[in-house]
Amino acid sequence: MSPYLAWFDEIPDEELAHAAGGKGASLCRMSRAGLPVPKGFIVRSEMFNAFMEANGLWDYVFEKLDTIDFSSDASLISVAAEIRERIISSPVPQEMAEDIIRFYSQIGDSRQPVAVRSSGTAEDLDDASFAGQQETFLFVIGNDDVVKYIKECWASLYNDRAIFYRREKHFDERNISIAVVVQCMVSAQKAGVMFTSNPITNDYDTVVLEAAWGLGEAIVSGIVTPDNLWINKHTGEVTTEYISEKETMVVRLNERGGTKEIPVPEDQREAPVLTDDERNQLVTLANRIEAFYKKPEDIEWAIVDGQVYLLQSRPITTMK
Template identity: 65%
Template sequence: MRFLAWFNEIPNDELALSAGGKGASLCLMHRNRLPVPEGFIVCADMFSYFMKESGLRERALTLISQIDWSNNSNLISIAKQIRNMIMDTPIPPYLAEPIKGYYNGLGSDVPVAVRSSGTAEDLEDASFAGQQDTYLFVIGSDAVVKFVKECWASLYNDRAIFYRHEKGFDEREISIAVVVQRMINAEKAGVMFSANPITKEKDEVVIEAAWGLGEGVVQGIVTPDNYWIKKGSYELVNEYIAEKETMVVRLSEQGGVKEVPVPAEMVELPVLSEQERKELVDIAVRVEAFYGKPQDMEWAFENGTLYLLQSRPITTLD
């Protein structure tokens, strides 16, 4: 069993089961010199071991078997019971201390993102996007351990349980990894698609951009700028510059995030320069070529440097 690993340590044939969908993608991009912030994986084996050794696995399976799938209140209640069981069960020191050691390997009190990465995530015929939890600007080894467990518990959100049931996933085969990754304190961020998900054009990159952290776009907090750009010529096919009144930024030196008003002079200002648009198109083309299929990516600029935070297959083209 593999419990912890840096992005470059898990063999390719073990990635999906060890690192989950999101983690596997980040590991692959990192080792192929794409601009992914450094980090490590709390592997799915650690979650499975914790659940089995604590007796929580069988208790969770028993509760799920009792769900009345036609009764939403019953589903929500049982899902909450399972999450509470996990949160009320301490992670043993022999598991928690190595997590702290890996975190400290990133530096002293480095702000990190702690992201869930399910083993059934980012499949071509299923999208679990947003169904498990992510925590931003987590600081300190104790906090990292706490939010790793929060991510584990989020595997049993009612939406995720119901979605797995609808898709026919076997709960005995489900697990979750957690990505712990240096946090990018973005001045501008967003999502992009290496093919146009609206028109299905394969030679267009679609970019959505907003001020601050990408959570503003991903969570639908802000209406982002929108650009459709040809891959070869960088021709701007379509451009919409939104009034961006809100942005998500770091809460404080102690971590966390908050929503704040965008400064008045930036509300109607385009988020991306022409050079930044070209840089994003170039990286979208590289990532698509690497995976051999159109990708849905999350990106951020910090101090003028572009980072990739996630990539998954686009599931809506066919």
Template identity: 35%
Template sequence: MGIVKIQKLYESIKEKNFDILGGKGAHLAKLLDLKMPVPSGFVLPTTCFKLFLEKSDYYQRIQSILQNPINFENILEVSKQLQDSIMHSKFPEKFLIEVEKAWEELSKHTKIEYVAVRSSATVEDLETASFAGQAETFLCIDNLDHLYKSIKDCWASLYSPRALMYCLTNNILVDKVQMAVIVQKMVNSDIAGVMFTADVVNKDPSKILINITWGFGETIADGKVDADEILIDKDTLKILNIRIGKKELMSIRNVNACGTRIIETPHNKRDCCCITEEKIIEIAKIGLEIEKKFKYYQDIEFAIENNEIKILQSRPVTTM
């Protein structure tokens, strides 16, 4: 693969390699082969991150920091030095040209108003460690300038105190971790959620567990909302229980700037389930198909816009 060979997320990708696409990117490439409804986009492979670091005026400084031991005492200072170095580094000209080209090609392939920018680390979405929530995601990015900043922010988040702490406690060598970045058409979701193809609360592999809420799913990921909780029998697809969450807050697009904002959920949406039983079964069937492909219980993020389901990511469940 060429140094800046950006991979299109709307056609088959030959090299579905964690070392190139990161965990999240590799799984999305496999979902594309399954003809799953994945939002169109492109992946900046880990080679882009390597090129960015190597061409940086701060390269020697970054390498020097990474070669020294990181511990609980110096983790905040190390994080600041690494993140500052990345944010102050300039993009190589070749990289900017290729990203702009990928943006234009994506715009021709599908109408895009906004994109989502997601991290995809090489230690992410493994069966033994998920790295979930350690690096950043940026939603509703509206132009190239904001995209470039979000890419840097994704790379820098690899060295956040939270991510470094995760590496430290899981015996992961920080200097061996690389980061790909996923850019996808933004799903302006009416509802969004997370589906586990096993009941991770009660450790029951015979059930499917779905958490779902209004707006974007980041309120679930951040623990900001009491979402609806749905339990389904895996064999019969019978809905066993629906618990209505309070859903007091919801995330929506910020109309005055790129990004999102949190608002209070309208009262008439709080006391009812935000999804129909028919749609629940449709999502569950998709989940079972993905689980069959990956041969392991899956943690699947999805979004629904205008009644159309989109799969945002799928990773192995690590808590069963």
């Protein structure tokens, strides 16, 4: 057992918020609840803190943050870049790196693609929608790259958007940390987001589905307009359906990892992404998740060969 790493089902509830961050805590809870979450582990925030201590970085970071002129975008961007560069150029202590590699080897073989996602300890709080402030790296393959991109996630705690956001929300920088999720990569044939209640109309009886071909990053990054369905969560009736023209999809780049954008095949561009069975699976999961969390959730999902996987869930902060 490592003091710094844990499988999704190993972290006690009382430790989740500070050890796993918002994204990680949600995956841990869903995994323990028996929901279809791909296998993965948490690089606990304690490892980030120990890495910073080992490299003498805390004083440097806090001194740099104190020099930012928040009335100047140039000042914020420049200082943030300097902090990230210092973190990225600092070595991960050997014992920590060996621990990471040991856990990675238990996910699959040495070429198992994983998603490496940051999970800030201030992320996805009910009263402060903090999503997207840190980084996600997809189809990461091999020991060296897994360690490298974990460090990139740590550094992303200090991107300019995240620093500015924390200042606006009055977070204390000395109480901020970051965990990292390392999770089996799902080579999605179709993916999207799902709102267990409708945040547009404040309707608690409607599930909203957005779906596109390939990886969900096509939707998250805004390069494609997804299909949009509103479904009565009690009857399964589709009350609103918009099937978009989907020209671009995001897929795996090659055997070495990474992603790329490609054209959607002509016969799929104006076709509905979801089958009736997949749609019904998603609505069933939406109801299970909302019952589990006892509040509306915003969920990222992926489908491979008709099987739905849940990649992330966070509270919907705009419901009244």
